[in-house]
Amino acid sequence: MLRTNLQHIDTDADFKDVIETNENVMICCGRMGPMCLPVYDIMDSVKDNYENVVFRDMDFDGPAGHNIRSLPECSRFNGLPFTVYFKNGKVAAATTSIQSKKQVKEILNREFV
Amino acid sequence: MNNKYDVIVLGAGPAGLTAGIYLSRAKLSVLIVDSGTAGGQMVMSYTVANYPGVETTSGWNISQTMLRQAKSFGCKVLTQSPVLSIDLSSELKSVEVEDEGIFYAGAVILATGGVPRELGMKSEQQYKGIGISYCATCDGDFFTDKEIVAIGGGNSALEEAVGLTKFASKVTIVHEFDHFQAQPWIVEEAKKNEKIHFLMAQDIIDFTGDEHLEKVIVASKTTGIKTEISASGCFIFIGYVPNTSVFKGIIDMNDRGEVLTDQLMKTNVAGVYAAGDLREKRYRQITTSVADGTIAALSAIDFLQQKKTTN
Numbered sequence: 001m002l003r004t005n006l007q008h009i010d011t012d013a014d015f016k017d018v019i020e021t022n023e024n025v026m027i028c029c030g031r032m033g034p035m036c037l038p039v040y041d042i043m044d045s046v047k048d049n050y051e052n053v054v055f056r057d058m059d060f061d062g063p064a065g066h067n068i069r070s071l072p073e074c075s076r077f078n079g080l081p082f083t084v085y086f087k088n089g090k091v092a093a094a095t096t097s098i099q100s101k102k103q104v105k106e107i108l109n110r111e112f113v
Numbered sequence: 114m115n116n117k118y119d120v121i122v123l124g125a126g127p128a129g130l131t132a133g134i135y136l137s138r139a140k141l142s143v144l145i146v147d148s149g150t151a152g153g154q155m156v157m158s159y160t161v162a163n164y165p166g167v168e169t170t171s172g173w174n175i176s177q178t179m180l181r182q183a184k185s186f187g188c189k190v191l192t193q194s195p196v197l198s199i200d201l202s203s204e205l206k207s208v209e210v211e212d213e214g215i216f217y218a219g220a221v222i223l224a225t226g227g228v229p230r231e232l233g234m235k236s237e238q239q240y241k242g243i244g245i246s247y248c249a250t251c252d253g254d255f256f257t258d259k260e261i262v263a264i265g266g267g268n269s270a271l272e273e274a275v276g277l278t279k280f281a282s283k284v285t286i287v288h289e290f291d292h293f294q295a296q297p298w299i300v301e302e303a304k305k306n307e308k309i310h311f312l313m314a315q316d317i318i319d320f321t322g323d324e325h326l327e328k329v330i331v332a333s334k335t336t337g338i339k340t341e342i343s344a345s346g347c348f349i350f351i352g353y354v355p356n357t358s359v360f361k362g363i364i365d366m367n368d369r370g371e372v373l374t375d376q377l378m379k380t381n382v383a384g385v386y387a388a389g390d391l392r393e394k395r396y397r398q399i400t401t402s403v404a405d406g407t408i409a410a411l412s413a414i415d416f417l418q419q420k421k422t423t424n
C-alpha cells in the first residue's frame with residue numbers, strides 16, 4: 001500500500017477512468033522504496049504548476065499494477081518506479097527508475113504544455 | 114514567492130526540518146531548500162525503531178510528520194530544488210535555487226547531511242534495505258541469531274562489528290588490506306570476540322540472494338580464490354561522504370570535508386550554522402541530528418536578536 005500525498009489508483013476501474021476521462025495523466029507505479037519516493041515527491045512538488053495534468057501513483061504490487069507492468073512501453077524496464085505519461089489515453093512517454101525533477105519537468109513540458 | 118527570509122535552511126533532513134520547526138515557532142520567516150526529497154537519509158530507512166516517543170515506523174512516515182509540522186508553523190519548503198550558488202560572505206546572505214530564483218536571509222543553517230560511502234556495485238543497490246545496511250545501530254537487531262558480514266577495517270568498522278555480535282550469531286569482517294587501520298586496542302577487542310572471524314586482503318565481487326541477501330562473494334587479492342560467505346546481512350563501513358562540496362573554501366572543514374562548529378553549531382562565518390550529519394562528529398543518528406538542528410536554530414535566533422538590538 002502506498003502512503004504518499006498523491007491520489008492513488010487502486011483498481012482497474014480507477015485506472016480506466018483516469019486515463020479515459022483526462023487528456024493529460026502522469027502515473028508513477030512503484031513501491032515505498034528509496035528509488036520511488038523521490039519521484040512521488042517530485043510529482044507532489046510540481047502538481048500545482050501543471051493544472052492541466054492529473055497526477056496519480058499506483059502500487060506496483062497492487063490490484064491495478066498490471067495495467068502499467070504489462071504496457072509494451074515498459075517491457076524492457078527493470079527498475080522501479082515505472083512512470084508513464086498518458087495523452088488522450090495513449091502512452092506519450094515512459095521512464096524507469098528514479099528521475100530528477102528536471103527530467104520529469106522536461107517530459108511534462110514536452111508532452112503536455 | 115517572497116525572496117527575503119530571516120533564515121534559510123539548506124537541507125530538509127531531520128536536522129533541517131527540526132531547525133525549521135524551532136525557527137518558525139519563534140515567529141521567524143524561514144525557507145528550507147532541499148535538493149532532494151524531504152526527510153533526507155531517513156527516507157532510506159524502511160524501519161526506524163529507535164526514535165524516542167515514536168513506535169516503530171518507517172523513515173518516510175517520520176519525514177512526512179516532521180515536514181507537516183514545519184509547514185504548519187509557517188516554514189516554506191522547497192524540495193527537489195538544486196542550489197546553484199550561495200554567497201555567505203555578506204551580512205545579507207543569498208542562495209540561488211534552480212527554477213526559483215535568488216533568496217536572501219540574515220542567517221543560514223547548513224543541514225545538507227551526507228551519504229554513507231558505497232562500494233559502487235550494482236548488486237549493492239539491489240540488496241539495500243533487504244540485507245545490505247550502512248547503520249549497525251539502526252538495523253543490527255534485524256539480524257538476531259543470523260550470520261552477517263561487516264566490510265571495512267577502520268575504527269568504526271571494527272567497533273560496529275563488535276557491537277553487532279550482540280545480535281548476530283557470527284560476524285565475518287572482510288577487509289581490503291592485510292592489516293587494519295583501526296586503533297590497536299579496537300583490533301584487539303575484535304580479535305578476542307569468539308563470534309568474529311576475519312577475511313583479509315579481499316575484493317568484494319558480488320552480493321547474491323533470492324528475495325533478500327543470502328551470500329557475499331569475495332576473492333583473495335593475492336591468490337584470486339573466491340569465497341562465498343553465507344550471510345543474511347552485510348554492513349558496509351567504508352566511510353562516509355558529507356554533502357559539503359558546495360561550501361568548500363567558504364566554511365571551515367576537516368580533511369574529510371566535515372564542517373567544523375563549536376557547541377552552539379556556529380561555523381567560522383558569522384550568521385552561518387551547521388547541524389546534523391555534515392558536522393565532524395562520531396555518532397550520526399536521527400536523534401543527534403534533531404539535537405543539532407535545535408541548537409543551530411536557537412543560536413540563529415539569538416544571533417538575529419542581537420543584530421536587531423545593536424542596529
Ligand SMILES: Cc1cc2nc3c(=O)[nH]c(=O)nc-3n(C[C@H](O)[C@H](O)[C@H](O)COP(=O)(O)OP(=O)(O)OC[C@H]3O[C@@H](n4cnc5c(N)ncnc54)[C@H](O)[C@@H]3O)c2cc1C
Nearest residue numbers: 124126127128148149153154226227251389390397398399
Ligand atoms: C539506510 C539508513 C538507515 C538509517 N536508519 C536509522 C535509524 O533507524 N535510526 C537513526 O536514528 N538513524 C538512522 N540512520 C541515520 C540517519 O538517517 C541520519 O543520521 C540522519 O538522517 C541525518 O540527518 P541530517 O538532517 O543531518 O542529514 P540527511 O538526512 O542526510 O539530510 C540532508 C538533506 O540535505 C539535502 N541536501 C544535500 N545537499 C544539498 C544541497 N547542496 N542543497 C540543499 N539540500 C541538500 C539532502 O537531499 C537531504 O535531504 C540511517 C541512515 C541510513 C542511510
